[in-house]
Amino acid sequence: MPPEGRITRFAPSPTGPLHLGHAYAALIAAQRAGAGQFLLRIEDIDQSRCRADYEAQIYDDLRWLGLTWPMPVMRQSTRAPAYRAALARLAGLGVLYPCACSRADIRAALSAPQESAPVHGPDGLVYPGTCRARPMAQAQPDDALRLNLRAALARVPALSFHEAGPLHAPLQPLNPDWMLEHVGDVVLSRRDMGTSYHLSVVVDDAAQGISEVTRGDDLFEASFIHILLQALLELPQPSYYHHKLIRDSEGKRLAKRDDARAIAQFRSDGATPQDIRLMLGL
Numbered sequence: 001m002p003p004e005g006r007i008t009r010f011a012p013s014p015t016g017p018l019h020l021g022h023a024y025a026a027l028i029a030a031q032r033a034g035a036g037q038f039l040l041r042i043e044d045i046d047q048s049r050c051r052a053d054y055e056a057q058i059y060d061d062l063r064w065l066g067l068t069w070p071m072p073v074m075r076q077s078t079r080a081p082a083y084r085a086a087l088a089r090l091a092g093l094g095v096l097y098p099c100a101c102s103r104a105d106i107r108a109a110l111s112a113p114q115e116s117a118p119v120h121g122p123d124g125l126v127y128p129g130t131c132r133a134r135p136m137a138q139a140q141p142d143d144a145l146r147l148n149l150r151a152a153l154a155r156v157p158a159l160s161f162h163e164a165g166p167l168h169a170p171l172q173p174l175n176p177d178w179m180l181e182h183v184g185d186v187v188l189s190r191r192d193m194g195t196s197y198h199l200s201v202v203v204d205d206a207a208q209g210i211s212e213v214t215r216g217d218d219l220f221e222a223s224f225i226h227i228l229l230q231a232l233l234e235l236p237q238p239s240y241y242h243h244k245l246i247r248d249s250e251g252k253r254l255a256k257r258d259d260a261r262a263i264a265q266f267r268s269d270g271a272t273p274q275d276i277r278l279m280l281g282l
Helices: 020-033 052-064 080-092 103-110 149-155 176-182 197-207 217-232 263-268 273-279
Strands: 007-010 037-042 096-099 144-147 160-162 171-173 187-189 212-216 239-243
Touching: 007 020, 007 212, 020 037, 020 212, 020 239, 020 263, 020 273, 037 052, 052 263, 080 096, 080 144, 080 187, 080 197, 080 217, 149 176, 149 217, 160 239, 176 217, 187 197, 197 217, 212 217, 217 239, 263 273
Parallel strands: 007 037, 212 239
Antiparallel strands: 096 144, 144 187, 160 171
16 A cells, blocks of 8 residues: 555553653654554553553653644543454354463463473463363353454455565465464453453454554564454454564563663653664664
8 A cells, every 4th residue: 555545553552651662663653654644542451550641651752753643542441342342243253252261270281291382372372272162151250252263264264464564575374274373262352351452453453444554573473363353353454564673782672661761761861853763773
């Protein structure tokens, strides 16, 4: 899609200060929008960790970097009805099941002597399928809801997506066997949120008309889940642009707890927006 037609977004969670990695992601998204539209979305479904002062700092730092976006912004905390509707549709397709397993339960199941070495996927350890046979009629209020990946893939075979970024080939087919082993039955609704990152990002991107998703290369495998969900929910599939991650001197990706690289700290030390762009190779 030509730059003038792109709609991109930056979707931070207000759970800590923005750092250089966030600045890079936001600037790339705005750059990729070109003459189109750059949107801001606040991903605040984890209300236990989100803070108003962090959200205010997000707006202030992004404006300081020279970015603008339409107001009001979309907030995930107001989108519960849309997420419930998507879950109901997936349940109707027979690709959803309730799961009562804790993280400790999953670790214990995967450490059993008859099990092969655990595989790590986009959500951590790939779920061993302990609750897969449970019907939705048995769902309890404290259950998570998982995607039955095998059943989902059977409904939408031969999926592929367009990768516009510099790190991967332009056309990426989804390999069902690889996904079953390396992705597994991801959580689509968590006990305390009523949704999950995978579900909310798909529903919200469609609602905002996002035509190109820009994100870090660490989320490349998660994009496979999102493309599958888009097909199941009959939502438009955007193109994807997976960019590099900004790392520290030891090669570790930056985290919100890394206050030394927070945009607010650079500002306090006298840096200019141009200094930040130069640090990021922009």
